[in-house]
Amino acid sequence: MSHAVAQRLNDILKQLPETEQNTLLAFAEFLHVRSRVERPLTVPQPEKIEPPAQGESVVAAIKRLSRSYYMLDKTKMLGQTAELMTQHLMYGRTAEEVIQSIEALFVQHYQSFVEHYNK
Numbered sequence: 001m002s003h004a005v006a007q008r009l010n011d012i013l014k015q016l017p018e019t020e021q022n023t024l025l026a027f028a029e030f031l032h033v034r035s036r037v038e039r040p041l042t043v044p045q046p047e048k049i050e051p052p053a054q055g056e057s058v059v060a061a062i063k064r065l066s067r068s069y070y071m072l073d074k075t076k077m078l079g080q081t082a083e084l085m086t087q088h089l090m091y092g093r094t095a096e097e098v099i100q101s102i103e104a105l106f107v108q109h110y111q112s113f114v115e116h117y118n119k
Helices: 003-015 018-038 058-068 078-089 095-117
Strands: none
Touching: 003 018, 058 078, 058 095, 078 095
16 A cells, blocks of 8 residues: 555544444455455465576666566565665665665565465
């Protein structure tokens, strides 16, 4: 969920009387349960994970990993990937080091995705 959507829902919720808040919560829980039923029973697997190309840029690595880990919500990773990109561009950390960190970040987020998939 985007920050804007979460903020809008929160704003609406605050303006409703308590009984209507409970109704909204019940509806959200209904949608949540329904979406779990509609999901595939097996956890989506990453597409072929390609090794980094010779001289690959950090941006190209992020695009490559995004294709492989298509199921991940990239907005949840934005802050961490931006920090790694800053380390490369502003502080001279090598592209190879940053790419290794970004690869580890994608693996970490995928593992979290798997853990929470059927909850």
